[in-house]
Amino acid sequence: MDAFAQGLLEILKGWGVSDAWLPDTVTTGLILKAIFAVVVVLAIMGCCLYTVLLERKTAAWAQGRVGPSITTMPLIAAIPLVGKVLTYCGFIQPLADGGKLFMRQEPLPEHVNKFYYCLAPCLALAPAIITMVMIPFTSYINPETGEETALMLCNMNPGFVFMFAISSLGVYGVVLGGWASNSKYPFLGSIRGSAQMISYELSLVLAILPVVLITAGTSDNPLSLFSIVQGQGGFWNIILAPLSAVIYFVALLAEMNRQPFDMPESETDTVGGFHTEYGTFKFGLFFTGEYLHMILGSILFVMFFLGGWHALPFMPTLGLDGVLGTLLGIVCLVVKVIFMLFVIIWIRWTVPRFRFDQVMRIGWKLLLPFAIANAVAYFVFFGIYETLLK
Amino acid sequence: MATQNIKVITRKPLRWWEKLYIPQVLAGMKITLGIMLRKPVTLKYPFERPVIPKGYRGVPTLVKDQNGREKCVSCQLCEFVCPPKAIRITPGEIDPESGNEHIEKAPAEFEINMLRCIYCGMCQEVCPEAAIVLQGEYSLNGYSRSGMINDKKKLYELGGTIPDPVRKWDKKKRA
Ligand code: SF4
Numbered sequence: 001m002d003a004f005a006q007g008l009l010e011i012l013k014g015w016g017v018s019d020a021w022l023p024d025t026v027t028t029g030l031i032l033k034a035i036f037a038v039v040v041v042l043a044i045m046g047c048c049l050y051t052v053l054l055e056r057k058t059a060a061w062a063q064g065r066v067g068p069s070i071t072t073m074p075l076i077a078a079i080p081l082v083g084k085v086l087t088y089c090g091f092i093q094p095l096a097d098g099g100k101l102f103m104r105q106e107p108l109p110e111h112v113n114k115f116y117y118c119l120a121p122c123l124a125l126a127p128a129i130i131t132m133v134m135i136p137f138t139s140y141i142n143p144e145t146g147e148e149t150a151l152m153l154c155n156m157n158p159g160f161v162f163m164f165a166i167s168s169l170g171v172y173g174v175v176l177g178g179w180a181s182n183s184k185y186p187f188l189g190s191i192r193g194s195a196q197m198i199s200y201e202l203s204l205v206l207a208i209l210p211v212v213l214i215t216a217g218t219s220d221n222p223l224s225l226f227s228i229v230q231g232q233g234g235f236w237n238i239i240l241a242p243l244s245a246v247i248y249f250v251a252l253l254a255e256m257n258r259q260p261f262d263m264p265e266s267e268t269d270t271v272g273g274f275h276t277e278y279g280t281f282k283f284g285l286f287f288t289g290e291y292l293h294m295i296l297g298s299i300l301f302v303m304f305f306l307g308g309w310h311a312l313p314f315m316p317t318l319g320l321d322g323v324l325g326t327l328l329g330i331v332c333l334v335v336k337v338i339f340m341l342f343v344i345i346w347i348r349w350t351v352p353r354f355r356f357d358q359v360m361r362i363g364w365k366l367l368l369p370f371a372i373a374n375a376v377a378y379f380v381f382f383g384i385y386e387t388l389l390k
Numbered sequence: 391m392a393t394q395n396i397k398v399i400t401r402k403p404l405r406w407w408e409k410l411y412i413p414q415v416l417a418g419m420k421i422t423l424g425i426m427l428r429k430p431v432t433l434k435y436p437f438e439r440p441v442i443p444k445g446y447r448g449v450p451t452l453v454k455d456q457n458g459r460e461k462c463v464s465c466q467l468c469e470f471v472c473p474p475k476a477i478r479i480t481p482g483e484i485d486p487e488s489g490n491e492h493i494e495k496a497p498a499e500f501e502i503n504m505l506r507c508i509y510c511g512m513c514q515e516v517c518p519e520a521a522i523v524l525q526g527e528y529s530l531n532g533y534s535r536s537g538m539i540n541d542k543k544k545l546y547e548l549g550g551t552i553p554d555p556v557r558k559w560d561k562k563k564r565a
């Protein structure tokens with residue numbers, strides 16, 4: 001049984017589950033991991049739905065409207081007061097939205113390349129789900145030994161580099177979707193989208209190098225997200241590497257195809273962008289993939305720059321350990337991620353989209369040089385620091 | 391061009407921090423945040439109704455005068471003037487016992503097809519008796535085409551009473 005399954009086991013025992021239920025075997029470890037994986041996927045898919053709600057609500061607020069506020073269900077409406085509040089918050093709206101997508105007739109246009117047309121939405125969604133296994137959601141500190149275990153499915157050595165590699169496969173969903181649609185607007189949208197996603201990936205990864213350098217001082221595996229977060233027990237990286245944070249955030253917006261960089265689906269000039277020809281469930285997959293990317297992007301930003309599941313700078317756990325500390329970690333992570341999502345949505349409803357030439361100019365002439373200069377500056381600084389001051 | 395009052399302004403090149411876009415985006419975000427914190431301006435329509443101003447041109451209706459007499463004399467002017475031909479009138483006699491027999495005519499049937507009506511108000515303008523009036527009702531819906539044709543009963547129901555200050559028919563009866 002590996003450290004993660006061991007950690008899960010200890011958490012469950014901490015909750016008071018008796019030892020008879022949890023024999024200390026490899027099978028138990030596997031089962032626990034499987035359950036954890038299912039829970040994580042379900043939770044993040046649920047978050048997707050509610051991110052859409054957050055988007056709709058924020059859009060409404062930014063435009064002086066109320067947003068979804070009357071959709072309800074008999075059972076929920078019956079709860080006094082709470083039911084009213086939930087209805088007003090649009091709590092049921094995501095379910096209604098999803099249900100609508102499921103219940104529509106599923107069109108398959110005549111002129112498309114059927115195989116790739118059906119493959120594209122899956123390709124858009126799958127990488128986003130796969131990368132979830134690499135995310136440490138929080139840590140468990142053993143109260144007796146003080147040892148920290150990450151709550152993550154697989155703590156691979158390449159860490160976030162692997163994550164970036166997988167999540168950039170998402171661009172195939174865009175490319176194939178636009179190409180298989182055999183129609184000019186989706187095609188234009190997907191060409192632009194892929195050009196944009198590929199150009200911003202460079203700055204995205206370069207912006208992380210300083211963070212890795214900072215982490216290298218405290219850990220022997222600075223690529224792992226877990227060590228990156230653990231390295232932020234003192235100052236958060238946003239204070240140590242503010243320029244990186246800004247560059248990373250801008251590149252992230254472009255990677256997620258969010259305004260002001262939503263080239264692949266700019267409604268004004270390419271109708272619906274690469275998914276113009278998609279409807280119902282397949283469109284739903286694209287849509288979910290997009291929001292999953294948004295959530296993953298926010299989680300990564302929080303991990304890299306906002307101290308992950310740490311509550312406050314210099315007070316990572318507020319003195320809590322064991323199960324309580326784990327819960328506090330999850331709550332902190334969720335709060336920070338919701339904040340990041342809100343900021344991303346807020347930007348969307350504030351700024352218009354860039355022209356395509358502007359997108360390319362910003363990417364290659366502005367962001368990339370800054371990212372390189374930033375990385376080099378940190379290299380030089382750490383080089384001098386390591387050789388001269390130590 | 392020279393005679394017109396046009397001033398050509400040359401666009402200033404962006405300064406370096408403007409080229410970064412970030413200050414502008416932040417300023418914009420401040421504005422949207424301000425709006426987010428304001429009270430929403432939405433009128434929750436089916437639950438809250440807007441205030442209809444006086445003189446609003448809603449659904450055309452037929453009205454009665456203060457004595458409960460139907461004002462329309464079935465002259466059919468409105469039927470002729472109606473641009474999309476939404477009005478259909480079947481003229482009829484007035485019951486000789488009713489006390490209004492000197493008016494001679496009233497509509498036996500009066501239909502306005504609300505799928506055709508364009509709310510132009512021509513009928514109201516042309517009516518010599520001020521009998522047809524576009525009033526405050528604006529929300530109109532039905533389950534069938536025939537359900538969207540307002541018959542006489544419905545028209546009077548919608549119209550109600552508008553008092554007649556001139557009372558020319560009373561004067562004529564006395565004369
Ligand atoms: S409002 Fe215009 S269109 Fe409607 S019934 Fe009167 S004249 Fe006809």
Ligand code: SF4
Nearest residue numbers: 462463465466468517
């Ligand atoms: S509503 Fe007016 S215009 Fe139309 S038939 Fe009656 S009296 Fe004549």
